[in-house]
Amino acid sequence: MLSPGYEEIVKAPKALLHDHLDGGLRPATVIELAAEVGHELPATDATRLGQWFIEAADSGSLERYLETFAHTVAVMQTESALHRVAYECALDLAADGVVYAEVRFAPEQHLDRDLTLHRVVGAVLAGFREGCAAAADAGTPIRIGTLLTAMRHQARSMEIAELAVLHRDEGVVGFDIAGAEAGYPPTRHLDAFEYLQRENFHFTIHAGEAFGLPSIWQAIQWCGADRLGHGVRIVDDISGNGQLGRLAAYVRDKRIPLELCPSSNVQTGAAASIAEHPIGLLRDLRFRVTVNTDNRLMSGTSMSREMALLVEAFGYGWSELQWFTVNAMKSAFIPFDERLVLINEVIKPAYSKLLA
Template identity: 55%
Template sequence: MPAPLNADSIRRAPKVLLHDHLDGGLRPQTVLELADEVGYRDLPAGDPEALGRWFRQAADSGSLVRYLETFAHTVAVMQRPEAVSRVSRECALDLAADGVVYAEVRMAPELLTAQGTPIEEAVEAILDGFAKGSAEAAGAGTPITVGTLLCAMRQADRWDEVADLVVRHRDDGVVGFDLAGPEIGFPPDRHPSAIALLDRAGAHRTVHAGEAAGVDSIVAALDGAHAERLGHGVRIADEVAEDGTLGPVAQRVLDAQVPLEVAPSSNVQTGAYPSLAAHPVGRLHRLGFAVTVNTDNRLMSGVSVTSELTDVARTCGWGWDDVQTVTERALAAAFLPEEERARLLADVVRPGYAALRA
């Protein structure tokens, strides 16, 4: 008899996560302790439970602007390398405890420099924390591999620096480049020198697109920044008619199997869709788009990879085939060496699902 498709079983399933923000996944207790260490007095609550609740409620306003305001607090307590390393270590441990076997976690290192930390030190602290957390997780019997994605902020002018860091640290755990921040008004080819540097180095990239803006943003990410994956990308559904007829951009994304890093709870929180039931993740998956399921910001959305997959499966009527498919799609889209991808698929992912379905 297959295991029931519920949170307990999904927690045991080997999972792959492609879209998770480091500054959106802190433990509330850690936020409080780091704030106390640096004398940060602007937190809206003084105990972990109340603080976690505040983050979820503030992010649940239906406004992307209000959602992004919550990051002022997490970023404020991450301005020292030792704080960044702690947050990264705990991120790796938390994901491993949730059954994630491979994760790509992203952070804009420029946001960690406000108090004078050099941007290179910020990157090194992220990598140090992930290495420590991964080693501890392996020792606890929950092995995880964590790759780092470095974000450049669309509205800022540090793209070249970030692209250079991606290339220089590619052998230390940095697996690719991302563009984050406001889609509207800040095109993904605004700094062509950064894109050219990534192109010359053959560096991987994913780009936030098709979240707050529509299909034009998706085209710009693919053509302007040469994105291999789309961060969110759900607005491709704007070109999917009720009868399944596709517009030209949707057809292109489907034909090319461009991976969509979909984060349904986050999209509902920011007002992109009114509810999980109204979210197009199920429809896009059913039509054969390369849908993956992600957390985006675990603290702000109050989610884990397990809870997100459980809620999507329940809402969309998915079975184990669907959960395994989105997991294998995510692994196929991961910025991993081919031999490591093949090892995870053959030795971890498929045996894990076979055991649950036996």
């Protein structure tokens, strides 16, 4: 059987759990929105600007990588801009064959022009609703769940957690913390995580990307994370012969999903290359591995491109791509019966034809 080609992968249904709204803007949109608010950009040609984001993020440092967001966040400070970015996000993901996505953003980063947290969330949710409707009309249906993110170096996590729960029936399906890991352990936000657990609400935590096993251990054992945002450094607890340490064994035994982002992990120095990415080992050892984009603009990527890179690096076929997709759908923060519908009525029938 021939390896899956990129164009074929685009048409196959995919599920995405780790995608940042402010990391997925179209370069042309950044330019137009920057002109509206008078924000200076490093380039004003869409192609050149897109390349600048990739090159600036390709430093091997998470801190340097995060600096690129100053430009995207700066142009997302009005309701109309937030609505547009969310709308276009839905269309772009749907056009790439994504049938389910969880897109996250930090409401506290969009208050520079006097918006309230509630208006920020409302604008994004409205953009997603209209974008999903337009995608369905175009014959590429997609469902999007929203995660509200708190910045780990700030002190608003409880406020954002309460905001997420307040909007849980309007499209917000989970909570997250993000930002530089070193020096800002997840336990600083323990009150927010305890509140979310009392409210029976789902949350993931960025952990095990730039910082190692202690970050993962705290996210799981202290904070109770449902999933690990990245979690790639769990490989540090696996010996050369595949022997699992106690933390790695716990993560695998409990089927805690790993939101791996291959291209992004290479950019931030969490992996040396796609071919050397721990996703190959973690998949072989049957961890709950999922494939994600992280920041499509900064990585110049898409779900189809991430899948195609793995096909090239590891020789994967349709069965592995289906496995990654079903893993993601099993790990989604929407109700169980709704996950099953997408798995059994959308994903598996499509891959059955590809595997035939």
